[in-house]
Amino acid sequence: MKRPPVLARAVARSLVPFGGERAASLIPHARLAGPMPWVIAIMVALTVVAAAGGLALSNLVQSARSELSGAATVQIVEPLTVERDRQARAAEVALAGLPDVAGLRVVPQAELDALLDPWLGGGADTGLQGDGAVPVPALIDVELRGGADAPKLTVLRNALRGVAPAARVDAQSAWLGPVFAAIASLQWLALTLVVLLALTSAAAVWLAARSALGGNRGTIEIVHLLGGTDAQIARIFQRSVGFDAAAGGTVGLALGMAAVLVLGGQFAALGSGMVAGGGLGMVDWLLIAAIPLAGVAIAMLTARLTILGALRRML
Amino acid sequence: MVTFDNVGLRYGTDREVLSDISFTAHAGGFYFLTGASGAGKTSMLKLLYLAQRPSRGAIRMFGTDVITLPRDRLPGFRRRLGVVFQDFRLVPHLSAFDNVALPLRVSGVREGELVKPVSDMLEWVGLAHRVDARPATLSGGEQQRVAIARAVIGRPDMLIADEPTGNVDPDMAWKLLRLFEALTRLGTTVVVATHDVHLLRKVPDSLIMRLDKGRLSDPTGALRFPPRRELRAFDDLGVMP
Numbered sequence: 001m002k003r004p005p006v007l008a009r010a011v012a013r014s015l016v017p018f019g020g021e022r023a024a025s026l027i028p029h030a031r032l033a034g035p036m037p038w039v040i041a042i043m044v045a046l047t048v049v050a051a052a053g054g055l056a057l058s059n060l061v062q063s064a065r066s067e068l069s070g071a072a073t074v075q076i077v078e079p080l081t082v083e084r085d086r087q088a089r090a091a092e093v094a095l096a097g098l099p100d101v102a103g104l105r106v107v108p109q110a111e112l113d114a115l116l117d118p119w120l121g122g123g124a125d126t127g128l129q130g131d132g133a134v135p136v137p138a139l140i141d142v143e144l145r146g147g148a149d150a151p152k153l154t155v156l157r158n159a160l161r162g163v164a165p166a167a168r169v170d171a172q173s174a175w176l177g178p179v180f181a182a183i184a185s186l187q188w189l190a191l192t193l194v195v196l197l198a199l200t201s202a203a204a205v206w207l208a209a210r211s212a213l214g215g216n217r218g219t220i221e222i223v224h225l226l227g228g229t230d231a232q233i234a235r236i237f238q239r240s241v242g243f244d245a246a247a248g249g250t251v252g253l254a255l256g257m258a259a260v261l262v263l264g265g266q267f268a269a270l271g272s273g274m275v276a277g278g279g280l281g282m283v284d285w286l287l288i289a290a291i292p293l294a295g296v297a298i299a300m301l302t303a304r305l306t307i308l309g310a311l312r313r314m315l
Numbered sequence: 316m317v318t319f320d321n322v323g324l325r326y327g328t329d330r331e332v333l334s335d336i337s338f339t340a341h342a343g344g345f346y347f348l349t350g351a352s353g354a355g356k357t358s359m360l361k362l363l364y365l366a367q368r369p370s371r372g373a374i375r376m377f378g379t380d381v382i383t384l385p386r387d388r389l390p391g392f393r394r395r396l397g398v399v400f401q402d403f404r405l406v407p408h409l410s411a412f413d414n415v416a417l418p419l420r421v422s423g424v425r426e427g428e429l430v431k432p433v434s435d436m437l438e439w440v441g442l443a444h445r446v447d448a449r450p451a452t453l454s455g456g457e458q459q460r461v462a463i464a465r466a467v468i469g470r471p472d473m474l475i476a477d478e479p480t481g482n483v484d485p486d487m488a489w490k491l492l493r494l495f496e497a498l499t500r501l502g503t504t505v506v507v508a509t510h511d512v513h514l515l516r517k518v519p520d521s522l523i524m525r526l527d528k529g530r531l532s533d534p535t536g537a538l539r540f541p542p543r544r545e546l547r548a549f550d551d552l553g554v555m556p
Contacts (some may be wrong), residue, residue, distance in 0.1 A: 018320045209416030217408050225366060226465075229387070315368060315389065 009153055036208045043201040044295050048256025048288055052280060054190030057183050060278030064176060071172040072156065073150045076138040078166040087139040087164035094163045100152050101143050107139040197266025201295060202302045205277030209237060209306040224314055234307040238300045245299035316342045316504050322372030324358050333357045333529045338538035343499045345513050348508040350526030356508045359526060361541045363475050363506060364398045365389055377472060393482040394422050397471030399479045403462040411437060411461045412446040435462045455482040463491060473504040480514060492517055
């Protein structure tokens, strides 16, 4: 089908930086062709999933950290209910008078029961005192001004020492330290996967470019003997490889984003507060959309370096 | 223009295929390179069209030592050469037009500026009706004419031709020789490798470089000190398209 003149001119203009349409047709088999665009598509799709996972985990950690950064938990670990309630009330009063405390909330017994329900069963009467009852600490959530750092926690402990000797004070973030460490490991894993996939893509392009170079050696020698520079010849391959990588990258992005959207929907359905913090923002989506562009850049750079390296062995 | 001084060439650790080659090819000179098979003609041509560096000796081309020249400067020198290969070496998937246009495109000539010269050149070699033909559909003689057109389209400073008339009829061979002679009058140095002794007689002002077992015979010293020729303006010739 003949292209409309305006489109044809636009295409021709876009090809100028690569040496022109005629120059591109010089080596028709320079395109990676064959399975290579599909290999790139799969690489990009896997990279998109890995990167999206890494970004989601990063968002999750940031969200959790910001929520917990100023939060502390006071536990009144006292088996006797009456004494526990007394110390809890005394602690509430004492904490309310501290300047660093921005807010506090005594966690209601019903909420504690609901928290323990999955482990102890619905019939556990945690609030009762007696031989069969499970002693559950009273909990007070404290919101501190600024971060819940060690000096502020010490101030809380000192304030509670006299009025609630059974009180234990902890920063909430400390509870989730091991979770954050595990998430950090997953983030590193995602980053490693992205790097490995980029290296694998580069290796695949390297092999394909060498194959294309071998298949066109006669033509390349002619262009070389006619005064063609290494850069001119490399540009022809680079351009062809760029088109193949762009096609593969587009398909890979579509596949990867579809997978991310499906996974995102399934995680959202869990209804977990922590998982909700792992949603992807606009910047994240832009970064993911840039993955095929990075793939094209890596492919073109690899092709260029491969061809230039091979040409240097000619006089 | 081109000076070889004690040039020797060996491939790997074999014996030298060219030994003690010394000559000066002046601008506008017409040289026939002859010799039996295996005498070293192909190796000599490779040195001339800068596809090979010698093992020893010095080669100066257009006033520059091309032996020590950095590799990235060689393309500039290659663009000043026109080469007709014995096996033509046309790009198989390009049309006759695109093959002839190749040196101009490599040199960066814009598309709009190369249509006329390429068309004129193809017309001159009698292939105006085959501009879109791929090499595989051309006869041997037609392929040779495309190869010659490609070699001279850029008006090279030096034309190197390996058996350029081997596949063309006598009329075309005569016409091509007249073209080569015309090029010499423009200042182009022409080196033609041939086995055809009849061809040598058709260019009376030519010098013969005879290779024998890798050595150049120059009994009169004419190859070392060739006579200079007057160059004429291109417009006076009326031979080239």
